[in-house]
């Protein structure tokens with residue numbers, strides 16, 4: 185089956201700095217918003233925190249060897265902004281740069297291609313103090329940070345992802361407050377969206393200028409949205425949800441503007457736009473990273489002012505779900521790929537994350553996570569179907585290497601192909617990891 189994807193198809197595994205590194209106060213790193221958020225009572229399940237996480241900061245060599253032994257040729261990781269710039273901007277922390285240099289060199293020595301994500305949700309707290317993503321100055325700060333990374337790592341790293349799931353930052357971080365910095369309020373949503381969308385394009389421009397031959401993308405979450413009924417109100421609600429979840433960050437970059445047609449509320453974003461911004465929002469990305477986990481059913485709701493919609497949870501719909509109650513929907517993956525293929529400006533799609541959390545248990549030293557194996561098989565079949573029908577998909581990254589700090593869920597949700605015992609940091613490859621090893625066996629690297 186692997187052969188069906190073609191020789192050039194890139195198989196990778198994705199991670200994020202904050203979820204695995206630990207060592208949060210080592211070698212000059214300062215707090216990011218998640219360190220502060222995790223110290224607040226009741227924000228993270230079981231009071232968990234990421235001070236040690238998977239201790240990847242110290243164990244990256246063995247962990248990368250494991251990536252190699254599982255057969256993946258591509259490794260996606262993110263850079264912790266506050267390791268590089270403890271104040272968010274200004275003075276560079278050389279030990280932070282040194283860590284990522286060691287990590288990149290280790291990848292290369294193993295024949296693994298490194299993929300850098302510049303921003304995976306861990307904003308330096310120093311910047312949050314001055315408004316974080318609400319403050320338009322974030323565009324300058326982000327450009328400075330991007331340039332430092334480009335200059336430090338661009339000689340060896342070709343693949344770059346500017347932002348990871350900006351919608352999660354705007355929606356969960358600054359609107360519902362479920363994620364750091366937990367700054368709740370619908371009035372934050374539009375300015376934060378606009379500043380993220382500006383940074384998305386600006387980061388692309390910085391990389392284009394400083395890294396010759398860079399392959400530049402950015403990663404967005406996406407979910408195929410179904411209306412709960414054929415009623416006009418539900419169909420309109422589904423279009424609004426689609427505008428928010430799938431169109432909000434790609435369309436301005438493609439020069440199409442924000443998707444106000446489906447969601448008039450978005451016209452208020454003009455209050456935060458300055459002259460020339462429509463141009464500044466554009467960037468011609470080499471690829472779009474799509475991250476898909478589940479599809480969604482929504483209905484109209486009078487109880488939700490502004491959005492006027494609510495999700496019909498999968499758990500109430502009698503459909504198969506993962507351990508987190510997310511609908512298992514390979515057909516949703518297929519549909520969303522077809523939907524993105526319709527954009528003329530999309531050159532290539534990389535599935536930059538896909539995976540599932542289930543309740544794993546260790547029996548006689550083994551983790552037989554057959555549900556996860558089935559999940560991957562079914563989602564990969566959907567990806568293949570879309571590819572065979574002409575969707576330009578160049579690669580697939582499984583989420584994720586290690587069980588890790590799953591944001592507000594703490595360590596309660598395990599997504600890894602490798603089980604981590606957080607008391608001892610012992611790693612054990614799960615059945616799903618072994619399945620990938622077999623599947624990728626012939627991969628030429």
Ligand code: BGC
Nearest residue numbers: 200348349405475537583590
């Ligand atoms: C994020 C990851 C996260 C995963 C599973 C994605 O939204 O990029 O950081 O762990 O989903 O929730």
